[in-house]
Amino acid sequence: xxxxxxxxxxxxGNQLRNALEGAGYxxxxxxxxxEGHFLGSTETYDAVILDLGLxxxxxxxxxxxxxxxxxxxxxxxxxxxxxxSDKVAGLDAGADDYVAKPFQTEELIARLRALxxxxxxxxxxxxxxxxxxxxxxxxxVTKDGEPVKLTAQEYKLLSYxxxxxxxxxxRTELIEHIYDQDFDRDSNTIEVFVTRIRKxxxxxxxxxxxGLGYSLEEPAGVA
Amino acid sequence: xxxxxxxxxxxxGNQLRNALEGAGYxxxxxxxxxEGHFLGSTETYDAVILDLGLxxxxxxxxxxxxxxxxxxxxxxxxxxxxxxSDKVAGLDAGADDYVAKPFQTEELIARLRALxxxxxxxxxxxxxxxxxxxxxxxxxVTKDGEPVKLTAQEYKLLSYxxxxxxxxxxRTELIEHIYDQDFDRDSNTIEVFVTRIRKxxxxxxxxxxxGLGYSLEEPAGVA
DNA sequence: ACATGGTTGTCAGGCGAGTGTCAGGAGAGC
DNA sequence: GCTCTCCTGACACTCGCCTGACAACCATGT
Numbered sequence: 001x002x003x004x005x006x007x008x009x010x011x012x013g014n015q016l017r018n019a020l021e022g023a024g025y026x027x028x029x030x031x032x033x034x035e036g037h038f039l040g041s042t043e044t045y046d047a048v049i050l051d052l053g054l055x056x057x058x059x060x061x062x063x064x065x066x067x068x069x070x071x072x073x074x075x076x077x078x079x080x081x082x083x084x085s086d087k088v089a090g091l092d093a094g095a096d097d098y099v100a101k102p103f104q105t106e107e108l109i110a111r112l113r114a115l116x117x118x119x120x121x122x123x124x125x126x127x128x129x130x131x132x133x134x135x136x137x138x139x140x141v142t143k144d145g146e147p148v149k150l151t152a153q154e155y156k157l158l159s160y161x162x163x164x165x166x167x168x169x170x171r172t173e174l175i176e177h178i179y180d181q182d183f184d185r186d187s188n189t190i191e192v193f194v195t196r197i198r199k200x201x202x203x204x205x206x207x208x209x210x211g212l213g214y215s216l217e218e219p220a221g222v223a
Numbered sequence: 224x225x226x227x228x229x230x231x232x233x234x235x236g237n238q239l240r241n242a243l244e245g246a247g248y249x250x251x252x253x254x255x256x257x258e259g260h261f262l263g264s265t266e267t268y269d270a271v272i273l274d275l276g277l278x279x280x281x282x283x284x285x286x287x288x289x290x291x292x293x294x295x296x297x298x299x300x301x302x303x304x305x306x307x308s309d310k311v312a313g314l315d316a317g318a319d320d321y322v323a324k325p326f327q328t329e330e331l332i333a334r335l336r337a338l339x340x341x342x343x344x345x346x347x348x349x350x351x352x353x354x355x356x357x358x359x360x361x362x363x364v365t366k367d368g369e370p371v372k373l374t375a376q377e378y379k380l381l382s383y384x385x386x387x388x389x390x391x392x393x394r395t396e397l398i399e400h401i402y403d404q405d406f407d408r409d410s411n412t413i414e415v416f417v418t419r420i421r422k423x424x425x426x427x428x429x430x431x432x433x434g435l436g437y438s439l440e441e442p443a444g445v446a
Numbered sequence: 447a448c449a450t451g452g453t454t455g456t457c458a459g460g461c462g463a464g465t466g467t468c469a470g471g472a473g474a475g476c
Numbered sequence: 477g478c479t480c481t482c483c484t485g486a487c488a489c490t491c492g493c494c495t496g497a498c499a500a501c502c503a504t505g506t
Binding site for chain 1: 395433
């Protein structure tokens with residue numbers, strides 16, 4: 001899962017980045033509205049955290065532009081506390097959720113998780129495929145009810161595939177969503193991690209679509 | 224366990240704070256409704272003690288706002304002795320328990336404990352995991368029936384993990400709940416205390432989830 | 447006031463899991 | 477059979493975590 005933070009205040013921005021990276025997200029940080037809008041328009045993110053009070057271009061404007069461009073990425077807006085007018089305006093512009101500043105990191109993360117879950121159309125916090133089960137809240141994975149120990153990267157990869165169950169996901173797409181901007185794009189880490197996951201969860205969990213990428217399917221009628 | 228006290232009368236407020244800190248809680252104190260609401264909205268507490276007669280914004284209003292914002296933190300309300308109307312109103316606004324002023328500190332603490340226990344879904348005053356047993360009433364910990372002497376911080380840490388048994392708890396979350404507002408966030412005290420607890424209770428009590436945090440599990444079927 | 451014992455937070459060194467790179471091998475598709 | 481893609485075992489390096497030692501800080505009793 002990859003996030004964009006648009007926040008001009010350096011302290012808060014970095015603090016946020018650290019917290020979210022700690023929570024297992026890949027994070028890009030933009031420090032003004034111009035850069036934020038640019039990144040949001042050109043890169044793909046699973047969610048955006050947008051501060052409203054920004055230099056150059058106001059946060060609301062950025063949000064509005066994205067929506068006009070047809071971007072549907074879920075956006076979580078940071079508002080100053082008490083600023084109800086901001087909230088209303090934000091709603092109109094198409095924000096998906098709010099957190100009042102200053103905020104508690106845990107709450108922000110919880111809301112983000114909910115946002116991403118909603119956006120990918122999953123009602124529940126649990127993602128499943130066959131006998132594999134992943135709980136996004138506790139961060140635990142089980143197979144046949146047996147807990148399986150995954151490392152951070154393995155978890156990210158599996159979680160992304162589960163969020164896009166049934167679709168074919170290219171290696172590039174995976175790299176873009178699991179790592180942040182500056183990461184060597186011609187590396188075979190993804191293959192390596194797919195292998196490692198297959199070792200832990202069984203060879204049939206992830207299907208290779210030769211030349212295109214990988215896909216995680218709900219196993220067909222076979223019992 | 225971290226508490227918020229909202230109490231305008233300085234004597235009572237400080238007295239409460241001392242008593243509760245003595246009982247092993249991390250305590251923040253707000254002296255008016257505005258500040259109280261702000262802290263309650265932005266920080267995470269395990270419970271709130273709320274006086275109803277407050278300057279600026281009334282206690283009931285504060286409570287009502289929190290509930291509208293979706294806060295589910297358990298709230299214990301302090302009411303004047305005979306003010307039944309307050310109680311009724313408080314109930315409507317979503318208070319979880321009452322203590323009539325003037326009150327006995329011990330009673331308050333007992334009720335708080337019950338409140339927190341209920342909120343975390345534990346029926347009993349005892350938290351257990353394997354052969355570890357923690358009595359929240361007496362504040363005593365035993366392993367295999369043998370009493371174990373824990374220091375205050377060790378106890379807090381263990382207790383928080385037990386309250387969240389099975390979940391992965393990040394180092395940040397632990398810091399936020401064990402210490403009060405201003406505490407250096409990048410310090411390795413948590414690691415140190417985990418080590419110390421492991422020394423006293425055995426190395427397998429607390430599991431490290433690399434990159435994410437710690438977790439306290441009910442040991443699997445193995446006898 | 448002073449001494450004492452215990453508790454708490456900081457630091458630095460060390461260790462190991464986790465991660466990415468590589469290279470050789472297997473298999474699909476033509 | 478040849479080629480291109482993907483798989484996978486081994487290795488090196490990094491970074492996170494552990495842990496022993498120290499110093500500051502209480503609380504307590506004298």
